[in-house]
Amino acid sequence: MAVITVQTQPYLDQKPGTSGLRKKVPHFQQANYAENFIQAIFDAQSGFEGKTLVVGGDGRYHNRHVIGLCIRMAAANGVGRVIVGKGGILSTPAASNLIRKSGAFGGIILSASHNPGGPTEDFGIKFNIANGGPAPEKVTEAMYGKTRTIARYLIEDAAAPDLDVIGKAQCGAMAVDIVDPVLLYADLMEELFDFPAIRALFASGFRMRFDAMSAVTGPYAHEILERRLGAAAGTVINGTPLEDFGHHHPDPNLVHAKALYDEMMGANAPDFGAASDGDGDRNLIIGKGIFITPSDSLAMLAANAHLAPGYAQGLAGIARSMPTSGAADRVAEKLGIGLHETPTGWKFFGNLLDAGMATICGEESAGTGSSHVREKDGLWAVLLWLNILAVRRDSMKAIAAAHWQTYGRNYYARHDYEAIDTDAANTLMAHLRDRMATLPGETVHGLTIAAADDFEYLDPVDGSLSKNQGVRILFAGGSRAVFRLSGTGTSGATLRVYMERYEPASGNLALEVADALGPIIAAANDLAEVAARTGRTAPDVIT
Numbered sequence: 001m002a003v004i005t006v007q008t009q010p011y012l013d014q015k016p017g018t019s020g021l022r023k024k025v026p027h028f029q030q031a032n033y034a035e036n037f038i039q040a041i042f043d044a045q046s047g048f049e050g051k052t053l054v055v056g057g058d059g060r061y062h063n064r065h066v067i068g069l070c071i072r073m074a075a076a077n078g079v080g081r082v083i084v085g086k087g088g089i090l091s092t093p094a095a096s097n098l099i100r101k102s103g104a105f106g107g108i109i110l111s112a113s114h115n116p117g118g119p120t121e122d123f124g125i126k127f128n129i130a131n132g133g134p135a136p137e138k139v140t141e142a143m144y145g146k147t148r149t150i151a152r153y154l155i156e157d158a159a160a161p162d163l164d165v166i167g168k169a170q171c172g173a174m175a176v177d178i179v180d181p182v183l184l185y186a187d188l189m190e191e192l193f194d195f196p197a198i199r200a201l202f203a204s205g206f207r208m209r210f211d212a213m214s215a216v217t218g219p220y221a222h223e224i225l226e227r228r229l230g231a232a233a234g235t236v237i238n239g240t241p242l243e244d245f246g247h248h249h250p251d252p253n254l255v256h257a258k259a260l261y262d263e264m265m266g267a268n269a270p271d272f273g274a275a276s277d278g279d280g281d282r283n284l285i286i287g288k289g290i291f292i293t294p295s296d297s298l299a300m301l302a303a304n305a306h307l308a309p310g311y312a313q314g315l316a317g318i319a320r321s322m323p324t325s326g327a328a329d330r331v332a333e334k335l336g337i338g339l340h341e342t343p344t345g346w347k348f349f350g351n352l353l354d355a356g357m358a359t360i361c362g363e364e365s366a367g368t369g370s371s372h373v374r375e376k377d378g379l380w381a382v383l384l385w386l387n388i389l390a391v392r393r394d395s396m397k398a399i400a401a402a403h404w405q406t407y408g409r410n411y412y413a414r415h416d417y418e419a420i421d422t423d424a425a426n427t428l429m430a431h432l433r434d435r436m437a438t439l440p441g442e443t444v445h446g447l448t449i450a451a452a453d454d455f456e457y458l459d460p461v462d463g464s465l466s467k468n469q470g471v472r473i474l475f476a477g478g479s480r481a482v483f484r485l486s487g488t489g490t491s492g493a494t495l496r497v498y499m500e501r502y503e504p505a506s507g508n509l510a511l512e513v514a515d516a517l518g519p520i521i522a523a524a525n526d527l528a529e530v531a532a533r534t535g536r537t538a539p540d541v542i543t
């Protein structure tokens with residue numbers, strides 16, 4: 001076997017976004033496009049020769065081809081061993097766990113997460129470091145730098161092994177371990193949660209629906225929910241991963257998981273409903289007759305986590321992304337633990353988790369997780385909810401009502417304007433930034449602006465500074481609107497507008513969200529001139 005050196009030219013658009021490099025499949029199919037990026041990952045690391053690398057993806061179109069490239073290029077670059085999930089499948093949290101358990105120097109995860117899949121849809125490549133978490137900005141910047149000057153890549157002149165056979169194989173001199181993608185992950189869940197209590201809950205007639213959205217979580221959910229926990233067969237729907245997610249958009253929100261929502265709001269609804277995204281790191285939580293916003297779910301999980309064996313010792317702290325509502329802040333305050341506010345993207349939680357400053361983390365985009373891995377984890381959140389329900393034996397509605405009566409309620413919504421003109425989106429943000437200094441004191445739709453800024457994050461562990469992480473407009477009384485552009489989209493720009501209003505426990509806890517936020521929505525639209533600048537009169541998605 002021989003290592004081949006292939007001459008190549010740089011592509012100048014390989015800057016990783018919020019979570020890796022994401023482009024349309026045909027873009028990735030350009031000559032050497034994926035190869036360049038994979039080589040840049042190796043070129044930006046050092047000291048990995050002879051060590052272990054984890055490789056896996058969410059099973060979307062183009063997954064197998066790029067996994068073959070990763071294996072052959074890892075061999076050529078001197079990696080000692082690749083661990084890969086059978087069929088090239090690994091959910092993002094399972095990959096994170098495998099990296100940690102195997103002592104790997106890192107992992108390559110192939111996914112575009114909640115974005116659609118298929119020959120003309122999205123693909124993505126992400127590098128995770130030895131702690132199991134997404135590479136921090138200094139590493140992604142180094143990778144990006146390498147992509148801009150790359151002149152050659154290395155590839156083993158041997159086929160990658162058959163990924164469908166579990167066991168030991170070779171690629172050149174490098175060992176390849178093809179493993180069951182579910183086993184280790186399911187065992188980890190069994191360590192964290194009280195499986196006998198959850199089994200007893202299901203045995204008592206508790207009913208659940210889990211929509212795997214034809215994405216990677218299906219095999220995990222079948223094994224854990226139906227086999228290990230005894231949920232009725234058929235609890236998991238859309239449980240077979242498909243390359244195009246059955247033509248759906250594997251984003252667990254009220255638009256793309258509408259069938260689940262309708263079932264949960266209908267007559268004879270199950271007690272508990274949940275869904276996960278393309279790569280298994282997000283979770284949608286819906287109780288019988290009640291949608292729990294991801295921000296509220298984070299707060300409720302943190303407040304009740306001690307009911308699960310893995311968290312019985314209490315939490316070291318809570319971390320949330322800046323646009324996530326402040327509901328978790330009130331829980332942290334009551335528990336007397338730290339609350340950390342980070343920029344959007346899981347990579348910012350890694351240092352806090354490693355330093356023992358946070359145990360539970362979350363984002364408003366349906367991401368929740370803990371120190372058990374270094375990624376957000378959809379099924380983990382579902383199982384923590386089940387563990388809490390198994391102990392409390394209350395309905396979701398009752399648990400939410402009691403939570404709000406204790407902490408007050410953060411009414412919250414996010415409006416997404418998708419695939420808008422990139423220049424228009426950039427100008428909208430620039431205009432907001434220009435106005436920031438003069439906004440305080442102005443009154444819009446009856447709301448007085450108390451402060452406006454562009455969020456910056458100084459990492460308390462490594463001292464790195466991340467600027468321009470979203471424009472915040474804070475109104476007198478504690479309400480706010482936040483504006484930022486997505487870093488995961490692949491066509492045009494996506495504007496996200498996040499709106500929040502806090503209602504104390506003594507206030508009205510039963511408003512419709514749209515009514516509660518009415519003036520804030522109107523003020524946000526006016527301040528950013530959303531309609532005039534984007535040409536849109538309504539958001540594409542409201543979550």
Ligand code: VG1
Pocket residue numbers: 018019112113114115277281282321344345346363364365367485486487488489496
């Ligand atoms: C979005 C979410 C962010 C999340 C990221 C990756 O990023 O807002 O909270 O961490 O997706 O999630 P952006 O830049 O588009 O707003 V996943 O499940 O797509 O890896």
Ligand code: CO
Pocket residue numbers: 092113114277278279280281282
């Ligand atoms: Co995801």
